[in-house]
Amino acid sequence: MKAEILNKYNIPVPRYTSYPPANLFSPLYDSVRYETDLLLSNSNGTDKLSFYIHIPFCNSLCLYCGCNKQVMPKEGDGVALYVDYLLKELELLSQKIDPLRKVYQIHFGGGSPTSIPLNHIKKILEAIRSKFVIAPEAEVAIECHPGYLDEQAWKSLIDMGFTRMSIGIQDIDSKVLRQVKRTESKLPLHEIVSLLRSNGIEINIDLIYGLPLQTAESFGKTIEAVLDLRPDRVVTFSYAHVPWVHPIQKALERVGLPTPHEKAVMYSKTLGIALERGYVQIGLDHFVLPTDALAMALQEGSLHRNFQGYCTKEITGQVYALGVTGISQLYGSYAQNCKDISTYYSFLNRDTLPAVTGYSLTEEEQVIKEIITELMCNYRCNPLRILSDFGIDTDSLHTISFLKYDALKEMAEDGLCSVDEDTGEIVMEKSAHAFVRNVAACFDIHYNPKAPAGYSKPI
Numbered sequence: 001m002k003a004e005i006l007n008k009y010n011i012p013v014p015r016y017t018s019y020p021p022a023n024l025f026s027p028l029y030d031s032v033r034y035e036t037d038l039l040l041s042n043s044n045g046t047d048k049l050s051f052y053i054h055i056p057f058c059n060s061l062c063l064y065c066g067c068n069k070q071v072m073p074k075e076g077d078g079v080a081l082y083v084d085y086l087l088k089e090l091e092l093l094s095q096k097i098d099p100l101r102k103v104y105q106i107h108f109g110g111g112s113p114t115s116i117p118l119n120h121i122k123k124i125l126e127a128i129r130s131k132f133v134i135a136p137e138a139e140v141a142i143e144c145h146p147g148y149l150d151e152q153a154w155k156s157l158i159d160m161g162f163t164r165m166s167i168g169i170q171d172i173d174s175k176v177l178r179q180v181k182r183t184e185s186k187l188p189l190h191e192i193v194s195l196l197r198s199n200g201i202e203i204n205i206d207l208i209y210g211l212p213l214q215t216a217e218s219f220g221k222t223i224e225a226v227l228d229l230r231p232d233r234v235v236t237f238s239y240a241h242v243p244w245v246h247p248i249q250k251a252l253e254r255v256g257l258p259t260p261h262e263k264a265v266m267y268s269k270t271l272g273i274a275l276e277r278g279y280v281q282i283g284l285d286h287f288v289l290p291t292d293a294l295a296m297a298l299q300e301g302s303l304h305r306n307f308q309g310y311c312t313k314e315i316t317g318q319v320y321a322l323g324v325t326g327i328s329q330l331y332g333s334y335a336q337n338c339k340d341i342s343t344y345y346s347f348l349n350r351d352t353l354p355a356v357t358g359y360s361l362t363e364e365e366q367v368i369k370e371i372i373t374e375l376m377c378n379y380r381c382n383p384l385r386i387l388s389d390f391g392i393d394t395d396s397l398h399t400i401s402f403l404k405y406d407a408l409k410e411m412a413e414d415g416l417c418s419v420d421e422d423t424g425e426i427v428m429e430k431s432a433h434a435f436v437r438n439v440a441a442c443f444d445i446h447y448n449p450k451a452p453a454g455y456s457k458p459i
Contacts, residue, residue: 001431003261005414009438010260012455013447015284016376016437017307018334019369020359020446022327023454025336029358031347034328034335037360038096038353041318045331048317049097049132050105052308053086053124054326055113056341059148062170063180064211064239066246068325068339069111082323082341083120087127088348089322094131097320102135103128104315107308108142112168115148118156125160139163139315141308143206146192147183154192158199165196166204166235172222176213179255193229203231209266210239212255216265223270227277233294234279234287236270238263240456264459267434281433283310283377284458303377310377324354333360364445367392368402372440375426379433383443384424397424408442411435434458 014021057072057079058065073079106128113121121142128134141164142157149157157165169189170182177184185192189205196203205226209219226234241257243250258266271281279287280295283305288294297303297312304316306329319329321337324344328335335358338344347354361369367390374381383403387394397419398405408426412419416432417439419425428436435458441447 001415005416006264006459007260008414009411009416009435010264010457010459011438011449012457013437013441013449014444014455016372016440017305018327018329019372019444020361020365021455022334022336024446025334025357025359027357029333029335029355029360031353031355033333033360034353034355034358035096037330037333037335038093038320040332041330042098042101045318046316047098047101048105048135048315049101049103050306050308050315050317050319051103051107051128052319052321052326053106053108053113054110054321054323054337055082055108055116056111056324057082057115058110058112058145059115060181060183061248062182063248063251064182064208065248066240066242067109067111070341072115079116079120081345083116083123085345085348086124086322089353090124090127090131092348092351092353093320093322097132099132102133102138104135104138104317105308105311105319106134106138106140109308110143112145112148113142114144114153114157118153118160121157122160135315137315139311141166143168145183146185146187146189148186149192150186151191151195154187154195158196158201162201164202164204164232166206167192167231168206169226170206170208171211171214171219172225173213173218176211176218179212180252189226190229193231202233204233204235205229205231206235206237208237208239209270210241210258210263212252212257214258214266216262216269219266220269220273223273227274227279230289232289232292233282234274236267236285236287238267238285238456238459242454242456245454260457260459267459284434284436286310298378301378301380305373305377328355332366334358363390364402366390368443368445371443375428375440375443376436379428379436380426382423382425396421402443402445404442408439411439411442 058069140162143166274287282294293312302313304313321328325339326337335355337354338356344354370386371383418427
């Protein structure tokens with residue numbers, strides 16, 4: 001891709017892990033509305049359940065982190081208290097959810113879920129299993145910080161019944177890890193992979209590019225070393241530098257960050273190495289083996305995603321979140337829990353679900369959500385077909401009221417995508433996959449490129 005095109009479109013734009021994005025959630029959406037939507041979710045949308053459990057604790061804070069997190073409590077047993085309240089939230093949720101619905105996804109995120117004593121993770125899993133039926137094909141996943149886990153800890157997680165583990169190594173270069181204050185893995189990565197694979201666990205390895213001291217050459221070595229292990233999935237997150245949102249990131253500026261051009265070279269090199277090794281690119285930042293369910297779903301045009309990441313439609317459920325800042329993703333609405341732990345406890349002491357912000361989608365936004373989701377996941381979509389699925393007949397793309405048609409045509413002329421005016425089909429060009437969210441933004445009625453609201457750049 002030419003430098004002038006890259007610079008033209010490497011602008012702040014939503015990542016579209018949800019539509020509308022979370023920055024548009026409103027405090028007018030409260031726990032009362034959430035409880036109503038919980039009941040409606042039993043009859044609206046898919047009947048599949050997906051649980052997200054947020055563990056905010058870390059032993060120390062990495063300087064790049066944009067997650068909701070806090071250092072492990074030093075006084076008393078603050079972790080046990082948090083887990084007790086989380087189970088109380090689960091109890092309140094279970095009273096609103098039809099018990100005949102099955103669970104197809106369980107995902108632990110953070111923070112660092114594996115920073116806490118693992119008996120708490122086991123306790124949460126047992127509580128979910130006691131209240132709901134777990135589908136045989138369910139994915140039970142956890143984000144793992146390898147700096148906190150010895151061999152026995154990994155074996156304990158295996159024994160709990162996890163089917164997928166994400167290993168957050170971020171980089172194999174010790175200098176980079178020290179600079180961003182990331183604790184290095186206790187065990188060699190190849191030993192972890194061997195242990196998990198021998199027990200039938202599906203393996204994700206998570207990396208970040210765009211950190212201080214990284215170069216295209218050094219990150220290329222990291223990619224090669226990771227792919228040599230043949231994990232099922234590799235995730236290469238583009239570091240989003242937003243210190244006005246996460247002040248801890250400001251410290252990285254003293255060392256210096258790669259330029260957008262340097263990040264683009266890292267991305268291009270990563271893509272080239274992954275494809276050469278036989279991996280399939282998925283969405284913004286995933287690479288998977290061709291036998292992976294995500295690769296097959298992409299080929300069929302049935303790839304999906306939610307706040308927990310990319311998934312197939314076969315296991316995609318409505319998401320019910322537990323813990324501080326957790327975002328529930330129901331049919332037609334989002335609900336986010338409070339960020340402060342003491343406030344979280346206060347809600348639950350009143351037997352009230354701790355949702356303090358959220359969003360109810362209009363019918364038009366529901367249509368836009370489907371268009372953006374399909375484009376972001378499958379690199380192609382047909383807005384005319386999606387409108388027809390909602391009972392809206394439209395003859396051509398330029399008559400869609402919410403589409404910025406001129407912007408879409410300009411992107412097509414610049415080589416980001418192709419647009420078939422006869423069928424309405426939009427297809428991303430392979431060389432422009434990193435800019436799929438720019439094309440998606442053409443359908444976003446809320447996005448204003450002149451006031452990008454602190455979004456990160458594609459590269």
